[in-house]
Amino acid sequence: MSFHRALPLSLLIGVSGATYAQAVEISYLTHWSPETVALLEGAADRYAQEHPDVSVSVRAVPFGDLLTTIRSQSGSSGPTISGIYDLWLPELVRDGLVDPAPQNATDEVRAAWPAGIAAASTVEGTVYGYPNEINVYALNYNKALFAEAGIENPPSNWDEFLAAAEALTDPGKGQQGFGLINSWNSGVVHPFASFLVSNGGALIADGAPALDTPQAGGVFGLYDQLASNGWSLPEMGTADANTTGPYLDNFVSGRTGMIVMANWWESALRGGMGDDFANIGTAPIPVGPSGEAPSSISYSWLTVVNASATDEEKAAAWDFLTWLNGEGTGEDGASAMADILMSMGILPSRTSDVEANAAALDRDFLAGYVSVLENAQAFPLVLGGQEFTDALQQIIESLEYGQISAEEAQETAQADAEVILERASR
Amino acid sequence: MLGPATALIGFFILVPMVLTIWLSFHEWSSQTGFSAARFVGLRNFEDLFAPISVGRDFRRAFVNTAVYTGISVVVMLPLSVLLGLVVHQREVRGGQFLRTVLFATYMVPMIAVALVWSKLYSPSEGPINQILGWVGIGPQPWLSSPQTALYALIVLNIWQQIGYFTVLAVAGLTQIPSSLYEAARIDGANRVQSFFGVTLPLLRRTLLFSTVVAVINAVQVFEPVVLITQGGPAGSTNVLTYHIRRVGIERAQGGMGSAMAVALMLALIVAVVAIFAFNRKGEEQ
Numbered sequence: 001m002s003f004h005r006a007l008p009l010s011l012l013i014g015v016s017g018a019t020y021a022q023a024v025e026i027s028y029l030t031h032w033s034p035e036t037v038a039l040l041e042g043a044a045d046r047y048a049q050e051h052p053d054v055s056v057s058v059r060a061v062p063f064g065d066l067l068t069t070i071r072s073q074s075g076s077s078g079p080t081i082s083g084i085y086d087l088w089l090p091e092l093v094r095d096g097l098v099d100p101a102p103q104n105a106t107d108e109v110r111a112a113w114p115a116g117i118a119a120a121s122t123v124e125g126t127v128y129g130y131p132n133e134i135n136v137y138a139l140n141y142n143k144a145l146f147a148e149a150g151i152e153n154p155p156s157n158w159d160e161f162l163a164a165a166e167a168l169t170d171p172g173k174g175q176q177g178f179g180l181i182n183s184w185n186s187g188v189v190h191p192f193a194s195f196l197v198s199n200g201g202a203l204i205a206d207g208a209p210a211l212d213t214p215q216a217g218g219v220f221g222l223y224d225q226l227a228s229n230g231w232s233l234p235e236m237g238t239a240d241a242n243t244t245g246p247y248l249d250n251f252v253s254g255r256t257g258m259i260v261m262a263n264w265w266e267s268a269l270r271g272g273m274g275d276d277f278a279n280i281g282t283a284p285i286p287v288g289p290s291g292e293a294p295s296s297i298s299y300s301w302l303t304v305v306n307a308s309a310t311d312e313e314k315a316a317a318w319d320f321l322t323w324l325n326g327e328g329t330g331e332d333g334a335s336a337m338a339d340i341l342m343s344m345g346i347l348p349s350r351t352s353d354v355e356a357n358a359a360a361l362d363r364d365f366l367a368g369y370v371s372v373l374e375n376a377q378a379f380p381l382v383l384g385g386q387e388f389t390d391a392l393q394q395i396i397e398s399l400e401y402g403q404i405s406a407e408e409a410q411e412t413a414q415a416d417a418e419v420i421l422e423r424a425s426r
Numbered sequence: 427m428l429g430p431a432t433a434l435i436g437f438f439i440l441v442p443m444v445l446t447i448w449l450s451f452h453e454w455s456s457q458t459g460f461s462a463a464r465f466v467g468l469r470n471f472e473d474l475f476a477p478i479s480v481g482r483d484f485r486r487a488f489v490n491t492a493v494y495t496g497i498s499v500v501v502m503l504p505l506s507v508l509l510g511l512v513v514h515q516r517e518v519r520g521g522q523f524l525r526t527v528l529f530a531t532y533m534v535p536m537i538a539v540a541l542v543w544s545k546l547y548s549p550s551e552g553p554i555n556q557i558l559g560w561v562g563i564g565p566q567p568w569l570s571s572p573q574t575a576l577y578a579l580i581v582l583n584i585w586q587q588i589g590y591f592t593v594l595a596v597a598g599l600t601q602i603p604s605s606l607y608e609a610a611r612i613d614g615a616n617r618v619q620s621f622f623g624v625t626l627p628l629l630r631r632t633l634l635f636s637t638v639v640a641v642i643n644a645v646q647v648f649e650p651v652v653l654i655t656q657g658g659p660a661g662s663t664n665v666l667t668y669h670i671r672r673v674g675i676e677r678a679q680g681g682m683g684s685a686m687a688v689a690l691m692l693a694l695i696v697a698v699v700a701i702f703a704f705n706r707k708g709e710e711q
Binding site for chain 2: 064067068071072074091092094095096097174182183184234235236237238246249250253255386387390391394397398400401403415416419420426
């Protein structure tokens, strides 16, 4: 082959090789809001400057559609990276939808995150993703309404809590003492579980449902008291597909005195309340008669990689996640992910991110959450966890609406949970 | 050309149906290949009728779907005939405009309908409660109460679909020869007697078609539930299509979801056969 014939071919090969190097496109599926997606896209752009051979596109769906989207688009054309709720991980692993983390990522997760949080990214000893956010629950209360009702301090135990709920209730103003959420599975079950662990109980103990304990009975009874006395009006607690709706509206507009909610609501509360956000106080969950200290359940989110992606896409995805969650890729030594999370009022979970954001985490609203982190108990990650959550949600809502008694609720919840976990383990 | 066409239709209709029926007898995660399906006989169907949460939720969704369908059809069809009679009369001014407005609701995308109606139903600032307040009726919870949420969705469904069925009714009315009304009038029939003696019998085929379509549409209700209520509160708007999606896709319980789909299909077949039988009996009489 002569030189003048070989040159165009060489150029063609060179160009096609460069094109191939440019062609690693990975996608990132999340449920974040457009503002937060913009931050993630900004981080992806910074990564692309250092890695011109990889491009990252971000796609967002509402939280309510996230799991369905992950499951229905799990093939090779699906998103390369997905942000998932840790409860979903065991079943996604069982179905072979997520890629085990490479050794370097595994080592980093185990070394740089607290053991309990790293465990939530692990199934049978294998790490499947980078943990990012951690959420716990606390009591949010309206200081202005407390002052009007003559209550000086947030309740620290159930007696004080019920007394405050009664004092804050004013049917004439359409005002309820405590807001119970409905129509959103984890939104219903997580506050219930937080009251339960603050009463010395647990949803699942030693792999078996523990809803038949006196501690659990106490929480069903607490909910019954709130609803039957009119201190909580379930009609004011409906959530919509974006997990806001009348429940949020009633709290931000001062028609609900107290709620139990996770820290990630800070941005929604700020957005809804404006200057009135200064009226919101945060306190630990009131301790039940069988409990010893305030507690909360905790749950985390992690980013996983599609098992059906190509090897090049997987490699690029893990490299991007390592960078995104890596120390120093964000402000003041934090990770880029931590910066994104902190913009929403979400607690980062990497140990170095917590240290880098120590001052920001000390602000009034978040400090109440950080204080319960130490005693928080992880929401149980079991096969059938999603169905278990759905079933318990239905029972709690039936109790709130007065369709069943506290005793019936407890009995049915335990029976359902036993069957669900047994079926899932077959 | 009939052979290839039949084969194509058979492939795209029969194969998925047969596959669904086959899967209903298996335990199968919808994220795995069909080869991973494990035969469990009638267990999925037994679970649907067992006193466990999966059965309880299915039965509740079944009843909700039946109530939604029954009320939608019973209210919508007579209303469509009534509106059809109004807009069909040529002497009524603005009849054409009214027909266009009625049909327009059918063309509005459900996402827009959901956004508007969820605000209309808002307990605190919703216009419906404000209007009720003017006549001394206190605020109603609408979508926030298990007692009213399903009915609120039924009203929304009727509002959106009534235009379509009115157009069908008008199409049926135009097929009735005016000479029959003239003959009835000569025989001394008044308007009511003409309606029951001429209009209704000759609208029978139109109404049969409308009923079947309305039942199928209502049984397949999905979008307003997903967009507005997510099956709540307390499962009061959890309908079968939404529940099957939750079980079959979110929980990946493909075998159980298929069993639910088969049960829904059987119920729909029974309902449609009953409608045809009822119609035939009426024709014989």
